[in-house]
Amino acid sequence: MPNRIRLLLVDDQILSRGLLRSGLERERDLEIVAELNRSDDVVGAAKRHRANVALVDAGGPGSDSITVTTRLRTSMPECRVVMLTTYGRPVHLRRGLDAGAKGFALKGSPAPQLADAVRRVHLGLRVVDANLAAENLRYSETPLNADETDTLRAARDGGSVAVMAQELDVSERVVRTRLWSAIGKTGAHTRSDAIEIAERNGWLLD
Numbered sequence: 001m002p003n004r005i006r007l008l009l010v011d012d013q014i015l016s017r018g019l020l021r022s023g024l025e026r027e028r029d030l031e032i033v034a035e036l037n038r039s040d041d042v043v044g045a046a047k048r049h050r051a052n053v054a055l056v057d058a059g060g061p062g063s064d065s066i067t068v069t070t071r072l073r074t075s076m077p078e079c080r081v082v083m084l085t086t087y088g089r090p091v092h093l094r095r096g097l098d099a100g101a102k103g104f105a106l107k108g109s110p111a112p113q114l115a116d117a118v119r120r121v122h123l124g125l126r127v128v129d130a131n132l133a134a135e136n137l138r139y140s141e142t143p144l145n146a147d148e149t150d151t152l153r154a155a156r157d158g159g160s161v162a163v164m165a166q167e168l169d170v171s172e173r174v175v176r177t178r179l180w181s182a183i184g185k186t187g188a189h190t191r192s193d194a195i196e197i198a199e200r201n202g203w204l205l206d
């Protein structure tokens with residue numbers, strides 16, 4: 001069939017990649033030209049196989065998916081990126097769109113829904129899964145102030161309050177106060193929970 005959309009699949013999970021392939025292969029206007037289990041060679045593979053759309057696992061191994069998207073946008077803009085992500089990772093949406101991704105879909109989306117997203121992205125449209133968009137709106141604003149954010153960043157290394165105080169150039173009392181404030185604002189129960197929640201929502205990005 002002429003003028004089929006040429007797809008590059010990038011997913012480190014064999015089962016997930018296989019499900020993607022089996023679902024999309026049923027669409028007569030789509031052609032899977034290559035598969036990768038890492039994102040290191042996405043640009044090279046896209047050029048070799050003249051891909052029109054790259055489906056990239058946002059959390060896969062290898063080069064950061066944001067970096068890959070930026071490289072594709074600058075070196076091969078005719079190959080558009082659809083990022084595949086999961087619930088609870090709205091940070092991928094915000095950073096991916098900034099990097100130039102044209103589409104966002106949930107991993108495990110029904111094949112016809114994903115195929116429709118591919119077609120629309122290929123036409124130059126921007127496509128974002130409605131559930132991901134809703135999650136992004138829900139978590140887009142951080143409840144943490146700058147001091148609390150810096151303190152949680154320092155806490156990621158797992159050091160003691162004394163070490164954190166030295167790193168931040170404040171007293172240990174100030175560190176404890178900021179930590180308790182951050183725990184309360186994130187709805188967490190512990191310091192580690194607060195860090196996990198803040199990381200998941202992209203509130204600790206530099």
